[in-house]
Amino acid sequence: MAVIVWWLLTVVVVAFHSASAAVVESTWEVEYKYWWPDCKEGIVMAINGQFPGPTIDAVAGDTVIIHVVNKLSTEGVVIHWHGIRQKGTPWADGAAGVTQCPINPGETFTYKFIVDKAGTHFYHGHYGMQRSSGLYGMLIVRSPKERLIYDGEFNLLLSDWWHQSIHAQELALSSRPMRWIGEPQSLLINGRGQFNCSQAAYFNKEGEKDLCTFKENDQCAPQTLRVEPNRVYRLRIASTTALASLNLAVEGHQLVVVEADGNYVAPFTVNDIDIYSGETYSVLLKTNAIPSKKYWISVGVRGREPKTPQALTVINYVDATESRPSHPPPVTPIWNDTDRSKSFSKKIFAAKGYPKPPEKSHDQLILLNTQNLYEDYTKWSINNVSLSVPVTPYLGSIRYGLKSAYDLKSPAKKLIMDNYDIMKPPPNPNTTKGSGIYNFAFGIVVDVILQNANVLKGVISEIHPWHIHGHDFWVLGYGEGKFKPGIDEKTFNLKNPPLRNTVVLYPFGWTAIRFVTDNPGVWFFHCHIEPHLHMGMGVVFVEGVDRIGKMEIPDEALGCGLTRKWLMNRGRP
Numbered sequence: 001m002a003v004i005v006w007w008l009l010t011v012v013v014v015a016f017h018s019a020s021a022a023v024v025e026s027t028w029e030v031e032y033k034y035w036w037p038d039c040k041e042g043i044v045m046a047i048n049g050q051f052p053g054p055t056i057d058a059v060a061g062d063t064v065i066i067h068v069v070n071k072l073s074t075e076g077v078v079i080h081w082h083g084i085r086q087k088g089t090p091w092a093d094g095a096a097g098v099t100q101c102p103i104n105p106g107e108t109f110t111y112k113f114i115v116d117k118a119g120t121h122f123y124h125g126h127y128g129m130q131r132s133s134g135l136y137g138m139l140i141v142r143s144p145k146e147r148l149i150y151d152g153e154f155n156l157l158l159s160d161w162w163h164q165s166i167h168a169q170e171l172a173l174s175s176r177p178m179r180w181i182g183e184p185q186s187l188l189i190n191g192r193g194q195f196n197c198s199q200a201a202y203f204n205k206e207g208e209k210d211l212c213t214f215k216e217n218d219q220c221a222p223q224t225l226r227v228e229p230n231r232v233y234r235l236r237i238a239s240t241t242a243l244a245s246l247n248l249a250v251e252g253h254q255l256v257v258v259e260a261d262g263n264y265v266a267p268f269t270v271n272d273i274d275i276y277s278g279e280t281y282s283v284l285l286k287t288n289a290i291p292s293k294k295y296w297i298s299v300g301v302r303g304r305e306p307k308t309p310q311a312l313t314v315i316n317y318v319d320a321t322e323s324r325p326s327h328p329p330p331v332t333p334i335w336n337d338t339d340r341s342k343s344f345s346k347k348i349f350a351a352k353g354y355p356k357p358p359e360k361s362h363d364q365l366i367l368l369n370t371q372n373l374y375e376d377y378t379k380w381s382i383n384n385v386s387l388s389v390p391v392t393p394y395l396g397s398i399r400y401g402l403k404s405a406y407d408l409k410s411p412a413k414k415l416i417m418d419n420y421d422i423m424k425p426p427p428n429p430n431t432t433k434g435s436g437i438y439n440f441a442f443g444i445v446v447d448v449i450l451q452n453a454n455v456l457k458g459v460i461s462e463i464h465p466w467h468i469h470g471h472d473f474w475v476l477g478y479g480e481g482k483f484k485p486g487i488d489e490k491t492f493n494l495k496n497p498p499l500r501n502t503v504v505l506y507p508f509g510w511t512a513i514r515f516v517t518d519n520p521g522v523w524f525f526h527c528h529i530e531p532h533l534h535m536g537m538g539v540v541f542v543e544g545v546d547r548i549g550k551m552e553i554p555d556e557a558l559g560c561g562l563t564r565k566w567l568m569n570r571g572r573p
Contacts, residue, residue: 021061031071037161038186038195039220044134052157052191053137059144060118066111068103076102076127083121083262083501085470089113090395090521091557093469096127097389098524101560109556118143119262120236120280129166129530132242153234154225158299160184160244173531178378187299187311192220199312203328222313229291229317238280242530245276245303245463249330251295255283263499264351274302274344276465278502278528291317294325300332303463338506349496357474357494357514362444366414369464371455372431379536381431383412386536388433392561394522398548402562407436422453422482429456440517442544448513449483450505461507470523472499473515483510520544
């Protein structure tokens with residue numbers, strides 16, 4: 001495998017714009033459909049009758065044009081292009097209340113943007129909890145000069161699935177007192193899982209699940225990966241889970257990690273990978289096992305006590321004589337072994353040739369993640385503010401100077417935490433709600449320290465995968481306990497930190513990232529766990545306000561709230 005990936009050691013990173021760049025254009029109709037994702041009938045959000053949605057396949061430098069037709073009867077919809085930086089097109093980012101208004105029922109909105117660099121990405125709904133209802137799909141951007149050598153590739157889109165509707169989940173989370181939605185009933189691989197049966201039941205003890213039997217065209221039947229021996233395959237893996245942190249293993253095969261969140265990394269070999277909601281990876285798999293056999297791909301829950309069975313599918317060598325794998329699926333590592341998870345995260349470094357971060361930052365945020373109460377509603381807060389996204393999109397409010405649309409006072413950049421014990425429940429459980437944003441000048445360097453803490457009750461600190469829109473950032477490091485300003489900065493990796501757009505915050509610890517405000521716009525930065533964001537766990541960054549004021553933003557993106565009134569009155573005396 002080392003021979004195959006030699007070039008990654010000297011990769012040079014450039015944004016690619018070709019004079020011959022193509023246009024990838026499609027019309028998508030979004031509607032609810034009855035489906036059987038896990039062999040039990042439910043309701044999914046489908047695109048053109050497909051679940052998951054169609055895969056976008058483009059080349060770096062291409063223009064992507066997607067006409068989204070909202071065929072939902074009673075609710076709006078948006079689509080976020082996860083991992084696409086939207087340079088020059090912040091209005092196409094697809095974050096309701098931040099960059100655009102929801103697309104109303106019966107209306108069409110056109111997303112048009114350039115995919116400026118190669119990578120493994122995905123897209124998903126970003127209004128309410130529509131991602132949990134299955135509004136997602138893969139987005140692959142290829143390099144016109146790909147130097148990574150492999151013989152074939154497969155996409156593995158991982159998700160979790162509830163039998164309760166997203167509307168019931170939203171109501172439960174917003175109730176007083178909060179009604180927790182529980183763990184997912186199933187895990188899905190490319191939209192397929194099994195709830196009431198198991199593909200591996202022939203290894204189970206008596207009394208456990210029945211063996212799955214599938215008919216032709218069953219919507220829950222696994223998609224088998226058919227391979228030839230002694231070949232190298234690229235597995236493009238993305239996690240769009242609403243809650244679950246996952247671990248993926250391939251029985252009898254090792255994995256060489258070569259890409260994370262659309263950026264190449266120094267190759268390293270593992271037996272399995274941890275993947276958190278919002279993350280993507282490419283791994284290389286060499287088919288050098290016994291070709292007469294079949295092998296499991298297993299996906300299990302990490303970071304939470306698993307009450308959801310593994311998702312399974314099979315690698316099938318073309319010459320396999322076995323009717324099914326002869327060994328049980330790989331066992332998912334124990335859920336609360338965070339040291340193992342941290343070990344994997346700390347193996348990820350940028351491939352040589354990637355830009356190093358600036359040596360110093362101009363600004364620093366320390367964002368304390370806490371669970372709190374607001375008028376007896378359970379909320380997640382950042383520096384004691386639970387985010388409430390306004391009706392009028394921030395991008396439009398700033399473009400047209402509508403200062404009454406959101407809180408003009410920015411949240412605190414850091415809290416005085418000298419006496420705050422992150423290992424215990426908060427002494428004052430109460431929080432506030434707000435819609436304030438962090439305003440940065442264009443072209444500065446910003447450090448963000450994500451600080452985890454104990455939840456409201458018990459001795460528990462949850463995992464939070466944080467995702468930024470409009471940017472990649474350098475992951476400078478992880479630490480235990482409370483971040484110590486002026487001391488822990490000395491531990492930052494400034495030599496070869498990976499570029500990511502999603503990073504995990506581990507229990508009772510901190511994570512440090514650095515980015516440059518080089519993309520004028522308004523950008524969400526939030527926990528990618530769907531219930532947590534729904535309960536306020538996010539912040540908003542604005543950068544280059546003066547440049548936003550000169551942007552040409554399609555009126556269709558801003559036809560709600562105060563921007564709607566402004567646009568209707570534009571030009572009137």
